[in-house]
Structure formats: structure tokens, C-alpha cells
């Protein structure tokens with residue numbers, strides 16, 4: 290007898306045998322028991338999780354010649370012995386027509402189908418059309434089908450299997466019962482593989498089955514295909530193939546996750562050399578860079594999930610051993626760390642897809658992990674060094690445009706804290722999502738900086754530190770970061786803005802951040818936003834140079850567009866740099882600031898406590914000092 294691949298040999302013949310889709314099979318069995326048969330069904334979900342299989346079983350159940358409740362067929366499940374059942378199983382039933390919609394997607398084919406559908410079934414109860422990959426059918430062809438679905442002949446049942454149900458027109462979908470299939474859970478696949486191994490009399494290591502189940506990634510068919518391959522190439526023990534984890538791993542070209550755990554340890558120790566050596570060992574052993582990056586991404590993802598939801602969480606579809614490993618690796622990093630790592634590796638993986646020197650890109654990506662870890666403390670340091678003061682709002686109101694509204698109504702007082710809360714949420718999310726900044730940012734360092742600024746800004750805008758209901762606060766608020774910060778730190782929100790100014794600020798800054806201009810968004814958000822007639826004046830606390838650099842043409846375009854969408858015609862957005870002299874007067878620490886044209890006064894720079902601290906921490910060498918406050 291010809292060899293049959295496992296996926297076909299063990300294809301379920303009964304609803305009860307379909308693994309991991311209980312929500313679908315239960316409903317269908319009920320419908321069959323009550324004889325409530327729809328004329329159209331849509332089965333959607335990933336590949337290899339049983340959509341077509343369920344369609345066939347349903348076809349068998351509908352056309353089965355044994356009546357429900359008879360000896361051969363006690364339940365609505367098909368009897369699998371009658372002529373209809375056997376024919377459908379073999380794929381040669383006259384009244385069950387399987388169409389691969391990927392190749393028969395045009396209007397002519399569907400018209401033909403529609404014509405044929407008018408005639409009664411040749412022998413059985415229903416004429417059943419199973420359309421595989423139904424989303425491929427063209428719109429015109431769907432329209433041709435619509436008529437048949439609107440007034441279906443009693444003997445017709447359409448079953449559409451698709452991976453992209455959203456591509457099926459709404460008019461069709463609304464006339465069908467839609468069943469969404471779930472990805473098959475790891476344990477379910479593993480259990481199924483274990484059973485099949487037993488039935489095939491194959492000695493299989495538990496770890497090998499776990500690997501196969503993981504490789505299936507929610508798809509039973511994928512797991513079985515790899516298992517087929519593994520069995521075919523496995524070493525034989527007494528004439529019986531034996532499945533070993535190491536063999537499966539080498540077959541799939543994957544590396545043991547123990548290696549990635551080691552790599553994360555290297556990250557923790559900030560040991561770039563160790564990281565590169567491990568990568569070299571993997572590459573020299575013949576592992577493809579892309580595969581390594583891919584596995585690293587998966588491993589990091591699992592670590593992140595283990596950190597967030599615990600290693601027992603259902604978010605992890607891996608074996609016990611791997612759960613423990615992910616848990617161990619997750620424990621030594623923070624959630625933010627892991628998120629950054631995952632982001633970096635995802636980018637590296639993407640890059641590898643179209644880059645020439647794959648090895649170098651992989652190495653670069655792995656090094657970035659080490660450096661990201663090294664960079665992170667900066668965040669904390671800046672916060673810890675906070676001692677200075679922010680610009681007093683009195684100064685701000687001098688330099689700020691006029692037309693500050695009169696005393697705030699109680700309503701606007703109440704409004705203030707939520708506004709700031711909304712904004713700090715935004716900045717928080719921006720900083721927790723370095724992903725957004727990275728692809729568009731000029732470099733990682735830049736995005737790192739943007740993160741820090743995001744953090745600082747959000748921190749200083751924490752409602753608790755806000756004199757929330759003070760109209761114009763005369764007292765300076767403590768700023769989080771002294772020497773760097775006055776340039777970037779958030780200023781107080783003036784409460785008596787017209788309510789929509791705050792909303793507008795949040796919306797525009799959010800749009801800019803989403804457009805990849807986090808730094809500009811943070812800077813603008815920290816500014817004072819006031820209506821002056823038909824003009825929204827945004828007074829920032831940064832120099833013109835800095836403003837031009839961050840709030841560049843693209844950022845301006847996004848901001849203007851965002852502004853235009855939210856205001857009536859004729860309104861303007863005006864973003865102004867720091868008003869000359871306004872900032873320093875209010876800053877008691879101003880004398881400590883690095884003087885202008887620092888390059889000529891390098892020794893003084895070297896004496897600065899912050900600089901010294903930074904040198905100590907990072908073993909840094911001072912190459913150049915730029916005073917961002919300097920105005921050109």
C-alpha cells in the first residue's frame with residue numbers, strides 16, 4: 290500500500306476527533322441534531338487547523354445515508370460506513386464538489402458553478418460546494434454567487450474555507466454562518482503527536498514531540514508534516530525509527546534555546562565578547578543568520594510573556610522545560626528591557642530579509658542588545674540626579690503670548706488633572722514602545738534619548754507633582770532633571786487654557802509621536818499652548834536650533850495636518866522657540882550651566898559634576914560639548 294502522509298492518514302473522520310476546535314464542532318453537532326442547516330458556512334482561521342477537514346465531516350454528516358438515531362449512526366456524527374460517507378472520505382462523491390478557489394476564482398467558473406447548482410443532487414440529500422481559499426474569489430465572481438446565496442435552492446450548501454475572512458464581501462458573509470477556528474494549543478498538538486507516535490509504533494522522546502509541537506505553531510498539519518520528515522530521516526532502533534530531540538532540531542535547522550538563554554546572560558553581564566563568540570559558534574555550525582534571529586525573537590517573546598503573565602500562562606505555547614527556561618531568563622530583566630530586546634531583534638530579523646551581509650547584521654543586532662542594556666541606566670541616572678528647578682511659570686507668562694484667559698471656572702480646574710493624565714499616558718506609552726521610534730529614528734541612540742525625554746516629560750507631568758488647580762503658579766515647581774532638563778523638561782500646564790487647547794495638544798503630540806517624531810512631540814507637549822485669537826501659540830522652552838532640528842519639516846507637516854483636522858478653517862498653529870533670556874533668569878542653577886561656546890572653555894566643562902558623574906559611570910571620553918541652549 291502506498292505510503293500516506295500522517296496528516297492525511299490521521300485526518301479526523303468525526304467531529305469528536307477534531308482537535309482543539311470544540312466551539313465549532315459542538316455548534317455543528319447541535320445544528321445537525323436539530324436539523325437547522327444553513328446554506329452557507331464560512332470556516333476561517335490559520336492554515337492547517339482543520340477547516341477543510343470540518344467541512345468534509347459536515348458534508349458527510351449532511352449526506353450520510355444512515356439516519357440519525359439509527360444503529361449505525363446513534364448521534365449526528367456521520368456513520369463513516371455508508372456509501373456516501375466512504376465516497377466523500379475518498380474525495381469522489383458526485384454531490385460534494387471541492388473547488389480550489391485559488392485557481393478557479395473567476396466569474397466564468399462561478400457562473401458555471403451557479404448553473405450546476407440549480408440542478409438537484411445526483412443521489413444524496415444535498416449538493417455541497419466546498420470552496421477552499423475562498424478569499425481568492427474575485428469580487429465579480431462573488432457577486433455572481435450572491436444571487437444563489439440570496440435565494441438558495443433547498444438542496445444547496447456552500448462551505449467556504451479561508452484564512453482571510455475579511456476579504457470575503459460583507460454581502461456574502463452576512464448570508465453565511467461564520468465559524469472562526471482557533472490556533473491549536475500546544476498541549477493539544479503534543480498529545481495528538483504522542484498518540485500518533487504510539488499508533489505508528491515509533492519511540493519518540495518527549496522533548497522531540499515538544500519541539501515538533503512548537504514548530505507546528507498552532508497548526509496541526511504543520512506539526513504532522515515535520516513529524517513525517519523527522520520519521521523519514523530518523524535513525525532506526527531495531528528496525529523502528531526513533532525520534533530524538535537533537536535530530537529534530539538539526540532537521541529543522543534550529544538551535545537549542547539553551548544557547549539563547551546563555552546569550553541573554555551575556556547581555557546581562559554586558560559581555561559583548563561572549564555574545565559575539567556564541568553567535569560565531571552558531572554561525573560556524575552552519576545555522577543561518579535569519580533562523581538564529583527568528584529563534585531569538587521567539588525566545589525573547591516567550592521571556593517577555595513569562596515576565597508579564599508568569600511562566601505558567603497560556604500565552605506560552607511551549608513545553609514545561611521551555612517555560613522554566615523562559616521564566617529564568619525573564620527574571621533577570623525588567624519588562625522594559627525585554628520589550629526593547631524584542632524590538633531590536635524583530636528589527637534585526639526584518640533587516641536580515643533584504644540585506645547582503647547577513648552575518649554582520651545579526652552580529653550588530655546582538656551587540657545592540659548588549660548596548661541597550663548598557664544604555665538603560667541613563668534613564669535612572671537622569672532621574673536620580675534631579676535637583677534643579679524648572680522655569681517658573683511667572684517667567685513663562687511674561688514670555689508667553691498674551692490672552693491668557695481670566696480666572697478659571699471650576700470646570701476647567703476639574704479638567705486639568707485628567708488632561709495631564711492623558712498626556713502622561715501618551716508619553717508613557719511612547720517610551721514603553723521604543724518600537725515606534727526605532728524604525729524612523731536616525732539611530733538607536735537617538736531613540737534612546739527620545740525614550741528618556743518621554744519618561745522625564747511624563748514624570749514631571751505626573752498629576753501629583755502638578756499644582757493642578759493653581760491658575761498661574763508663582764512658585765517654581767521642582768524639575769526632575771537639572772542641567773540637561775531645563776532645555777527639555779516639561780513645564781507646568783496653565784490651567785486656564787480653553788479646554789480644547791489641552792485636547793489639541795494631546796492630539797497633535799500624539800499624532801506626531803505616532804508619525805515617528807517622539808522627541809518633537811515631547812518637546813512640544815512640554816510647551817505652553819494658548820489660543821491667541823485664531824492662532825494657537827505654542828511656546829516651547831527650547832532653542833531655535835534644537836527646535837528646528839527636532840520639529841523638522843516632516844514633524845511640522847504632521848502637526849499642521851493634525852491641527853487642520855481639528856480646527857475650523859482660518860486657524861493657525863505657531864510654534865515658537867524659547868524666548869531670549871526668559872529661561873535663565875528664573876533658573877537659580879543658571880550659573881552652573883555649561884557656558885555658551887563651551888568648546889573654548891573645556892576645563893570648566895570637565896569640572897561640571899554631571900559630566901564627571903557621566904565619565905565615571907560610562908568611562909566616557911569627552912569629545913565635544915554642545916550647549917543646546919545656545920541660540921543662533
Ligand SMILES: [Zn+2]
Pocket residue numbers: 349352353354355367368369370371372373374375
Ligand atoms: Zn454515512
